[in-house]
Amino acid sequence: MADPARHVLQTIFGYEDFRPLQGEVIDRLMAGGDALVILPTGGGKSLCYQIPSIARDGVGVVVSPLIALMGDQVAALRQAGVRAAYLNSTLDPAEAQGVEAELVAGELDLLYIAPERLNSPRTLALLERAPLALFAIDEAHCVSQWGHDFRPDYIQLAVLKERFPGVPTVALTATADEPTRREIADRLGLREAQWFIGGFDRPNIRYRIDQADGRPRERLLRFIQSEHPGEAGIVYCLSRKRVDEVAAWLAERGVTALPYHAGLSGEEREMNQRRFVNEEGVVVVATIAFGMGIDKPDVRFVAHLNLPKSIEAYYQETGRAGRDGLPADAWMLYGLQDVITLRQMVDSSEAEEARKRVERQKLEAMLGLCELTTCRRQALLGYFGDELAEPCGNCDTCLQPPETWDATVAAQKALSCVHRTGQRFGVGYLTDVLLGKTNERMERLGHHRVSTFGIGTELNATQWRGVYRQLIARGLLAVDAEGHGGLRLTEASRPVLRGETALHLRRETKPAKPAGDKRQTVSFTDPTDQALWEALRDCRRAVAEERGVAPFMVFHDATLQEMVRVRPTSVGHFAELSGVGERKLDEFAADFLAVLREHAG
Known part of the structure; x- marks a missing residue:
């Protein structure tokens, strides 16, 4: 592994070593080669392109599908001391010109841009004048016309290999079976790319699927109150109407619940998304329009009140829980009407028969996952060609085998x-x-x-x-x-x-009781540890508000937990914590060490 990349990892991002496959992908890009990267959500895909963008000469251009999230991604990088910016329609002309000037002058490490803007002749001409380190195409499964998230603008991204053949390109996604991988490589012109396929397993997520017969909203509320009180989560519903009803119903019962769907105004969607990202303990009730690209690491649960259309969609949506590696839940209720509705949607669509056949097969696989009586994780991983030798012990069918x-x-x-x-x-x-x-x-x-x-x-x-x-x-x-x-x-x-x-x-049974232990992620048996944890969270919240960023952009929960466990007493000791880079050490160590000293007894 080249020393510059490891230096960036340790000094900017504060991690001692690479996760599985990260080092190999970065090595490939540092050497100027192309890559196709399939890693689970939370598996560290972002560092695969962020580190070589910083370590190589020039700017890394990141194609991202959601304009609304670019600001958050850039803000998090700037907190770590990275020269990052974005180009999208939220900037006024003067701001956009400033970013373009920085790009051409080589004063940026990373530039985030939407595919629609990148495909414009003006942007392509601008890039030809800029020093380029690499292209990163995030959420690359959007290129697949057979996929659950197809976006026409992604197909046009093949122009990058045609116009910039010497610039290394990496396509990344968490969700791609073998045919989709081939389609991504073919459509994006990555025929010489090296493939890096990580395991699909997310062992920290507990998968639970139950029948929806009988008061689904009450069961959702009971799940949130008993297992995730005050924690962030996403609830997916099939229709906008149901999103509004469930969000309002939860809010009336004391849950900080906000709706999100395409029927809301742009201002309301942006405000609700901003609250979800920046505040703690917010639950968003949404259609599938919500979630792609969200980097919030402390989403403790993803709940479905309707059946997803495919295993790819289910895996993508549930993968938004527990990105920090701490325990999280994927909890779903589905019923007979879901099956009927989705079957009708497929059969009555105006799509070609070949596409309908593929969609029927995907729905059949999703139904099979719901109805099976063996380990859900084994079946889920098997769908993507990944093997799990033994039952996982962390899904409902393992913990409470069905009759x-x-x-x-x-x-x-x-x-x-x-x-x-x-x-x-x-x-x-x-x-x-x-x-x-x-x-x-x-x-x-x-x-x-x-x-x-x-x-x-x-x-x-x-x-x-x-x-x-x-x-x-x-x-x-x-x-x-x-x-x-x-x-x-x-x-x-x-x-x-x-x-x-x-x-x-x-056998049809009464709704299952919560499986196993209480799932609240962070709780300490020692009252002094719990008090320190709460004090550190208060400190993080205050620091985040002062800088106008989300708390997790200061430190992840996992870093705060390590502070409770290790209790560093000096700047040098504090620097050894995971997730503490040089910039964050300089800016935040004094505040958190003061809290640690107050609780030293």
């Missing part, structure tokens, strides 16, 4: 009921037929006389909904694409109906 039952006869009844009623009714109506609940509509249609009427009284309505949900998830039933939720048999149902295949399903 299964021989549901062959029940499935035959459920499928037969679909057939006997004409394959055009939804789950609620079919359940009433099985339970023998007659009404005017049923009598008018004559379904109180079909052979399946009243044959399902051994199960209750909730249990029948669970059976139907799992039959849909396994592809034995299809949902109509017209929006009415009617079910029809698929070819896969025939072996079950004929008795040729046994079927074991999850």
Whole structure:
């Protein structure tokens, strides 16, 4: 490893050594080669391009998809003493001209820019006049037309290799299976790039998935209050309306909850995002429009109140929790209506049939992850071609193994009921037929006389909904694409109906209690340690407010925890803490050492 890069790591960022693959990627870029980097969120992708941008001559140009976050990324770098800037539409003409002058003069280490702006002829001409260290294309999965986050402007980034063939280029993402990796390399002209594929495992995240039947908002509130009181989190919902309702409902019950979706004004979105980044203990309730590129390290949980469309989307969204490596939760409730809604969205879209087929396969894989009874982490990692030899012991199916039952006869009844009623009714109506609940509509249609009427009284309505949900998830039933939720048999149902295949399903149970230990991340058994922790947090908050930055830009929680554990007494001792670079040592050591001295007893 070249000494300049390690020097930057230690003196600017305050870390003693590189994480897995960081050193190899940086070595490749320092030597002028191209790279494709797949590392999990929190795996240290940013340092892979930030360090060589600083250590090499010239400026590192970072393509980032979200304008709203560039200011935060630049502010964090400046806190560490890095010459960083951004070019986007939030700057007035004079400010933009100032940044452009710094760029051409070689007075920047890093420049963040959106793909739309970079692709403009004026910007490309400007870059031709600037000394360039490298190009970094962040969130590179956005180039994939088959992916969950496709952005057309990313495809045009192939112009960088055409116009600047001698400048090393690195494409980075946390979410890319083998076909997507090939697509990224091909579309961005990185055919000579060396691939660096890190493991996808995030062992600090506990994965938990449960059925949504029964008061999901109350269960979410109970989860937050019992396991993450006063901690930052993200709650994802499928619709804007539900985002607004859930955010308002949580706020009425004492949670600092803010909505975020495309239907809000730009000012409100920016204000809510700013509060989430800069304050502690804020929960954002959002559609999937929120989260990409957010560097907030202390998000302690990500909750889903609806089913994501794919495992890629689920992994990307849950990966926003626990970027600091401390314990975090990925908590999800999903139900029958989610399955029906997403199936209809795919089938009724105007996309080409080939794309619909890919989206159906991705949804099937997501449903499979939800319904399995073995280790979720093994299945999640396996989807990306990563292996975990043993069950993880840190997901709900490991901690509380689900019960299964021989549901062959029940499935035959459920499928037969679909057939006997004409394959055009939804789950609620079919359940009433099985339970023998007659009404005017049923009598008018004559379904109180079909052979399946009243044959399902051994199960209750909730249990029948669970059976139907799992039959849909396994592809034995299809949902109509017209929006009415009617079910029809698929070819896969025939072996079950004929008795040729046994079927074991999850047993529908009451909502699971919180698994294992209380999950609040930072708590100390010694009251003096707890008091010091709170005092250090107060100090960090005051320092951050004075400088107008987010608390984590001063020090991460992990660094504060190390202060409690090590209790440094001198500047030299303080410098040995992880995450303390030279600039932060000069600016912050005196304030925090004063707090440590006050609690020395």
